[in-house]
Amino acid sequence: MRFPAETIPRAKETRLLFGGDIMLSRAVARFAHERRDPASPLRDVAPMFAAADIAFANLESPFSDRGRTMDQGMVFKAEPDMIAGLELAGIDVVSTANNHVRDCGGHGIEYTLQWLEKHGIAAAGTGLTEDAAHAGAVLERNGTKFGFLGYTYDQTNGNHPDLDDRVAMLEIPQMRADVASLLERADVVIVSMHAGIEYAVKPHPQQVTFARAAIDAGARVVVGHHPHVVQPWERYRNGVIYYSLGNLVFDQFQRAETQRGALGQVVFAGHNLERAEMIPVNIVKTVPRVAAAAAGA
Incomplete structure (x- = not known):
C-alpha cells in the first residue's frame, strides 16, 4: 500500500529593495523645482522600488516647514513637497538616523516623523524619546514580520547636542539589546548603519565590527550608508552586509564615484534568506537610473 507524500507548502517569497543616501535639499530641490516636478529625483527608479514588497532607503535630509532651503552648504532642509518622490517610488520605510538628522533642530525631527507618518512611510533610528528612537519599525508582508532599526555615528555636524537622546547611535551593546527586543515583535530584523569614512571605497574596521555584531545579535541584513560611494558587500554567517550603497539621490558632482550608487536586493x-544581489545605479544630474548589470549570490 502506498500513501501520498506529505507536501509542505513553500513560504511565499518577499523581495526587499534597499537604496542609498537620499538628500532632497540643495541642488536636488532646485533642479526638481525647475522641472516643476518634486517627484523627479526618484521618477526613473520608481517602478523598481514600487515593485518590491518592501522598499527602504536612508533619508539624509529632514523635512521642515520652517526657514528657507539652503542651496549650498552642509545644513540640509527638505521642503515638504519633496516627499513626492518617496511616495511615487513607494518607499515603505526609511532610516532617519544620520549626521544630518538634527540640521533643523528638534522641530525638524518631530516634523519629519509626522510628515513621513502622514504619507504612510515608517521611520527607524530617531524618535521623540530615547525609547522611540530605539524601538524600530515593523512591516508585515506575506505573513512575515520585518523589523527595521537605524543607527548613526556620533558626529551630527555639531548641531543641537541636546537632542542626542532622540537619535540612535552606533553603540554595539545597545544595538544588541534593540535587536533582541525587536525580535520579540518581528521575524526578521534589518539594521541600517550610517558610518564609515566619506569617499572610502573599502569599509572601515569599525563598520565591519558593528555590522558583523548586528548579524551575530540576530539581524539578517545590515545596510550601510554615509561614505557616498559604493563599498563591497558580503555574506556573513546567515546574513548579508551591504557596507555602503553609496548615493541614490544627491548633488555631489565633484567625483565620478559619488555619481555611481547601488541598490541592495534580498529575497x-x-x-529564510534565499538570494541577495547588488544592482548598480548611475546618477545623472541628481536623478538615479538603474544600470544594466547586477552582481548576485
Whole structure:
C-alpha cells in the first residue's frame, strides 16, 4: 500500500529593495523645482522600488516647514513637497538616523516623523524619546514580520547636542539589546548603519565590527550608508552586509564615484534568506537610473 507524500507548502517569497543616501535639499530641490516636478529625483527608479514588497532607503535630509532651503552648504532642509518622490517610488520605510538628522533642530525631527507618518512611510533610528528612537519599525508582508532599526555615528555636524537622546547611535551593546527586543515583535530584523569614512571605497574596521555584531545579535541584513560611494558587500554567517550603497539621490558632482550608487536586493521565503544581489545605479544630474548589470549570490 502506498500513501501520498506529505507536501509542505513553500513560504511565499518577499523581495526587499534597499537604496542609498537620499538628500532632497540643495541642488536636488532646485533642479526638481525647475522641472516643476518634486517627484523627479526618484521618477526613473520608481517602478523598481514600487515593485518590491518592501522598499527602504536612508533619508539624509529632514523635512521642515520652517526657514528657507539652503542651496549650498552642509545644513540640509527638505521642503515638504519633496516627499513626492518617496511616495511615487513607494518607499515603505526609511532610516532617519544620520549626521544630518538634527540640521533643523528638534522641530525638524518631530516634523519629519509626522510628515513621513502622514504619507504612510515608517521611520527607524530617531524618535521623540530615547525609547522611540530605539524601538524600530515593523512591516508585515506575506505573513512575515520585518523589523527595521537605524543607527548613526556620533558626529551630527555639531548641531543641537541636546537632542542626542532622540537619535540612535552606533553603540554595539545597545544595538544588541534593540535587536533582541525587536525580535520579540518581528521575524526578521534589518539594521541600517550610517558610518564609515566619506569617499572610502573599502569599509572601515569599525563598520565591519558593528555590522558583523548586528548579524551575530540576530539581524539578517545590515545596510550601510554615509561614505557616498559604493563599498563591497558580503555574506556573513546567515546574513548579508551591504557596507555602503553609496548615493541614490544627491548633488555631489565633484567625483565620478559619488555619481555611481547601488541598490541592495534580498529575497526571503518566510524567515529564510534565499538570494541577495547588488544592482548598480548611475546618477545623472541628481536623478538615479538603474544600470544594466547586477552582481548576485
